[in-house]
Amino acid sequence: MKITAKLAYSQLKINRLRTAGALAAIALSTALMTVVCSFVASGNAMAVQLLGADYGNYGNAYKGLLLLPAIFFGLMIVIMSVVVISNVFRVSAEERMAQFGILKCVGATGAQISSVVLYESVFLSAVGIPVGLVLGLGLAFVGIRVTNGFLGELNALADMMVNKINLSVSFVVSWQALLVAALICFFTVLFSAWRPGRKAAKASAVDSVRGAGTITIRKTKPGKRERGIGQLTQKLFGCEGVLASKTIQRNRRSFRATVVALATGVVLFVALGSLSQQANALECYMQPTVEETVIADYSSARITRTNEKTGRVESVYRCPLDSDVGNTVAEKLSAYDGKSVYGLGLDLETYYTVLPAEVITGEMQGVLADTPQANYEIPVEIIPVDAYHYKALCEKAGVAVGSTILLNHYRYNDNGSEVDVTPYLPTLRSVTLKKADGSEKTWTIDGVLTQAEMPQELFYFNTNPIRLVVQQAEVRGYSWYATPDDEAAFIAYANTVLAEAFSADATTSYQEDGFSTRAYKTNDYAKVMNIANVLVLVFMYSFVVLLMLIGFTNVVSTMFTNVVMRAREFAVLQSVGMTQEGLRRMLALESILCSLKALAVGLPVGVAITYLINLPIRQMFPVPYAFPWLWVLLCTVGVLGITWGTTRCATHTLRNQNIIETIRTQSGR
Amino acid sequence: MAILTVEGLSKIYGEGTTAVAALKGVSFAVNKGEFVAIIGASGSGKSTLMNLIGGIDRPTAGRVTIDGNDIYKLSESERAIFRRRNVGMVYQFYNLIATLTAEENITLPRLLDNRKPDAAKLAHILAMTGLTERATHLPSELSGGQQQRVSIGRALINDPAFILADEPTGNLDSKSSHEIMDLLKLANKRSHQTLLVITHDEKIALQADRIITIGDGTILSDEVVKG
Numbered sequence: 092m093k094i095t096a097k098l099a100y101s102q103l104k105i106n107r108l109r110t111a112g113a114l115a116a117i118a119l120s121t122a123l124m125t126v127v128c129s130f131v132a133s134g135n136a137m138a139v140q141l142l143g144a145d146y147g148n149y150g151n152a153y154k155g156l157l158l159l160p161a162i163f164f165g166l167m168i169v170i171m172s173v174v175v176i177s178n179v180f181r182v183s184a185e186e187r188m189a190q191f192g193i194l195k196c197v198g199a200t201g202a203q204i205s206s207v208v209l210y211e212s213v214f215l216s217a218v219g220i221p222v223g224l225v226l227g228l229g230l231a232f233v234g235i236r237v238t239n240g241f242l243g244e245l246n247a248l249a250d251m252m253v254n255k256i257n258l259s260v261s262f263v264v265s266w267q268a269l270l271v272a273a274l275i276c277f278f279t280v281l282f283s284a285w286r287p288g289r290k291a292a293k294a295s296a297v298d299s300v301r302g303a304g305t306i307t308i309r310k311t312k313p314g315k316r317e318r319g320i321g322q323l324t325q326k327l328f329g330c331e332g333v334l335a336s337k338t339i340q341r342n343r344r345s346f347r348a349t350v351v352a353l354a355t356g357v358v359l360f361v362a363l364g365s366l367s368q369q370a371n372a373l374e375c376y377m378q379p380t381v382e383e384t385v386i387a388d389y390s391s392a393r394i395t396r397t398n399e400k401t402g403r404v405e406s407v408y409r410c411p412l413d414s415d416v417g418n419t420v421a422e423k424l425s426a427y428d429g430k431s432v433y434g435l436g437l438d439l440e441t442y443y444t445v446l447p448a449e450v451i452t453g454e455m456q457g458v459l460a461d462t463p464q465a466n467y468e469i470p471v472e473i474i475p476v477d478a479y480h481y482k483a484l485c486e487k488a489g490v491a492v493g494s495t496i497l498l499n500h501y502r503y504n505d506n507g508s509e510v511d512v513t514p515y516l517p518t519l520r521s522v523t524l525k526k527a528d529g530s531e532k533t534w535t536i537d538g539v540l541t542q543a544e545m546p547q548e549l550f551y552f553n554t555n556p557i558r559l560v561v562q563q564a565e566v567r568g569y570s571w572y573a574t575p576d577d578e579a580a581f582i583a584y585a586n587t588v589l590a591e592a593f594s595a596d597a598t599t600s601y602q603e604d605g606f607s608t609r610a611y612k613t614n615d616y617a618k619v620m621n622i623a624n625v626l627v628l629v630f631m632y633s634f635v636v637l638l639m640l641i642g643f644t645n646v647v648s649t650m651f652t653n654v655v656m657r658a659r660e661f662a663v664l665q666s667v668g669m670t671q672e673g674l675r676r677m678l679a680l681e682s683i684l685c686s687l688k689a690l691a692v693g694l695p696v697g698v699a700i701t702y703l704i705n706l707p708i709r710q711m712f713p714v715p716y717a718f719p720w721l722w723v724l725l726c727t728v729g730v731l732g733i734t735w736g737t738t739r740c741a742t743h744t745l746r747n748q749n750i751i752e753t754i755r756t757q758s759g760r
Numbered sequence: 761m762a763i764l765t766v767e768g769l770s771k772i773y774g775e776g777t778t779a780v781a782a783l784k785g786v787s788f789a790v791n792k793g794e795f796v797a798i799i800g801a802s803g804s805g806k807s808t809l810m811n812l813i814g815g816i817d818r819p820t821a822g823r824v825t826i827d828g829n830d831i832y833k834l835s836e837s838e839r840a841i842f843r844r845r846n847v848g849m850v851y852q853f854y855n856l857i858a859t860l861t862a863e864e865n866i867t868l869p870r871l872l873d874n875r876k877p878d879a880a881k882l883a884h885i886l887a888m889t890g891l892t893e894r895a896t897h898l899p900s901e902l903s904g905g906q907q908q909r910v911s912i913g914r915a916l917i918n919d920p921a922f923i924l925a926d927e928p929t930g931n932l933d934s935k936s937s938h939e940i941m942d943l944l945k946l947a948n949k950r951s952h953q954t955l956l957v958i959t960h961d962e963k964i965a966l967q968a969d970r971i972i973t974i975g976d977g978t979i980l981s982d983e984v985v986k987g
Contacts, residue, residue, distance in 0.1 A: 093871075093874070094864075094868065094871035094872060097864075098857065098859065098860075101859035104859075105859060189855075190857055190858070192855075193856070193857060194857070194868075195816060195840065196814065196816055196843070196851075196855065197844060197849070197868050197869050197872065197914065198840050198841060198844020198847075198869050198873075199840060199844070199872050200840040200841060201840070202837065203840075203872060295816075295817065295818075296811075296817070297811050297816055297817045
């Protein structure tokens with residue numbers, strides 16, 4: 092073995108704890124990287140199976156969907172690994188500055204010195220990377236099993252709601268994925284070792300022999316403020332506190348990696364915690380508000396085009412539905428067990444109207460436009476309701492059957508909170524409905540229903556500002572809400588009714604038919620959302636926990652090495668009269684100060700990220716920003732616990748230390 | 761013939777008001793095979809001179825020529841290789857690599873050169889330094905005198921043109937000191953290796969052919985002791 096390799100090997104053997112830490116970090120990074128690469132390989136296999144070798148029409152979009160998250164997660168792993176692993180090499184190189192100095196005196200060149208550090212990285216990679224690859228394949232296997240569990244449920248739901256699909260990911264052992272993971276990790280480790288190696292090579296031989304090396308002790312003249320803090324620390328924590336704060340202040344570099352690792356953990360956990368909080372809020376919002384348990388629906392395909400005459404964009408329905416047909420289906424469905432089915436048609440895109448400001452409430456004017464205008468162009472929503480329930484609505488509004496009823500209520504999302512407004516004044520007596528082709532007709536408003544008078548079926552998401560309930564209309568879609576005793580049987584029955592009413596070949600797709608029908612349980616959407624939600628969160632948490640384990644190896648090895656390397660300093664302190672208890676207190680305070688630094692960086696960044704995550708969400712959904720108190724608290728406790736516990740364990744090793752022996756043996760170094 | 765020439769060598773540490781001149785234009789020459797002792801009180805600039813001659817520091821001004829090579833005209837790597845092949849260094853604190861055995865420490869300069877240590881040569885050096893029995897021991901398993909003998913063995917392995925020893929006996933008892941000085945003198949006499957010893961011990965200095973006294977960064981006296 093080359094002498095440089097031998098020196099690297101013996102260094103690894105001497106400092107076993109750090110070697111183990113570095114190996115764990117490398118193995119974990121490789122494992123995570125392998126998981127990411129394997130998922131890309133499996134995702135690719137699934138996409139090829141579903142879409143064909145070139146991913147079909149939207150190939151680039153799918154590739155992006157597969158690669159972008161992989162690149163994002165890969166980068167996080169690489170950054171974390173570089174921070175942690177380069178710290179291992181930096182500390183290891185600093186510890187050996189004297190040795191490098193001797194080597195230089197004996198005639199080692201700079202290249203030979205840095206190759207000692209590089210050999211260390213090669214040896215560590217040679218063990219850590221294969222272990223990581225195996226571990227990663229194991230994790231990927233478990234991960235894919237878990238994913239398939241979730242996908243199985245999704246498939247079952249999709250089967251009911253849309254049509255037969257079979258999403259499943261297969262576990263693919265791809266040598267390309269393994270090679271990419273191994274290479275990325277190897278170069279990460281090599282890069283992490285390269286910088287400390289180059290620094291060691293550049294340091295002057297005289298300095299290295301003296302052991303001054305690259306440890307920079309910052310000596311700053313204390314300002315007024317610092318003197319004040321010093322006095323406060325002295326009063327609060329005594330001499331040990333002062334020593335601890337000086338160590339942290341003047342030896343920043345040794346603690347930097349620990350602070351970075353801990354702060355990253357805090358940022359990720361706070362962000363993820365808040366994300367799951369918001370996902371839950373979103374899920375609650377998505378929960379159905381109607382009491383009915385089953386929905387059957389019909390929906391026509393639609394073409395959007397520009398009308399040549401007027402230049403307006405118009406929607407043309409391929410197979411519009413006459414509400415009379417919807418009514419007939421409602422009657423047939425009600426015949427199943429005698430319970431009335433609520434039938435509801437919907438046309439959101441055909442009509443618009445222009446209303447003068449005089450008929451619109453001030454509140455609604457603010458919703459429609461930022462600045463007051465004389466006239467407002469408003470999209471209209473036409474809602475034919477089945478005969479039975481339409482009659483009930485007419486009675487409630489106090490008008491004759493055949494009347495047009497205005498739903499005088501508008502619900503919108505105001506930057507995260509749901510707001511209900513009464514949009515129109517009683518002066519609104521008629522509406523001129525305009526179409527994109529320029530034709531128009533005027534409808535009188537015979538009756539009005541307020542928010543309190545509206546049935547729950549009419550509170551669905553994303554309504555237009557003007558909503559008119561009518562007896563009869565041609566619409567794009569129609570829904571039937573039912574509350575059967577046997578849901579599964581009713582769904583089967585509804586499917587046959589729908590098939591009869593709209594004779595479509597069940598195997599053809601939506602675009603070819605021009606319409607689609609389905610019957611599903613009301614909470615199926617929420618369930619899909621929940622499954623997707625849980626799947627994503629399970630993966631994100633696993634990822635963050637594993638990523639944090641990499642950081643944790645650093646915290647442990649830094650804290651331990653810190654104590655071991657400073658054995659002489661501690662012995663000197665003890666020889667001048669510091670008690671064991673005082674020593675422990677000093678180290679505990681150091682760990683607390685280190686944690687506070689990490690929290691001071693991590694918490695504001697983490698909280699800022701949670702706010703940024705919420706910004707786009709609350710633009711679209713009524714999910715307001717909630718400060719992640721719980722997560723801030725958990726992270727604070729966690730970080731303090733981790734550093735304090737580790738230091739406590741490390742100080743335990745000092746217990747049996749003989750003061751004189753330590754001073755003697757360490758003074759020659 | 762001069763194997764080592766030092767011309768106008770100066771070294772200033774620090775800058776501005778905190779600048780300290782450790783060496784102020786020192787010049788002298790040493791002939792091949794000579795045994796020169798450099799003495800001076802602590803802080804006189806001895807160690808700075810030694811580091812500069814050994815090529816592990818950089819002078820502020822002046823030149824050091826060894827065997828016709830101006831060593832500070834060489835690049836950092838060239839100087840390292842030159843040092844490993846032509847200069848043997850012995851330090852007060854031995855400066856051995858703790859993880860290598862006595863034998864490996866001795867052959868280190870050759871190993872750095874990627875050259876196989878010559879077995880006969882190694883056996884000869886081990887015998888000469890009295891370490892044959894201890895060849896596979898780690899430095900921590902050796903006494904101070906033995907460790908210093910390892911470091912002398914390391915200095916001799918490449919048959920360097922000259923040996924630089926910085927307080928080689930400074931950390932040893934008087935018996936070990938004798939042994940170490942005998943070993944160094946033996947190398948000087950038998951192989952005609954030039955020997956430069958830095959010391960503050962007059963007894964050791966008196967064994968040399970020539971004594972250079974340094975004080976406050978300059979040469980105070982340069983006298984030949986033996987003819």
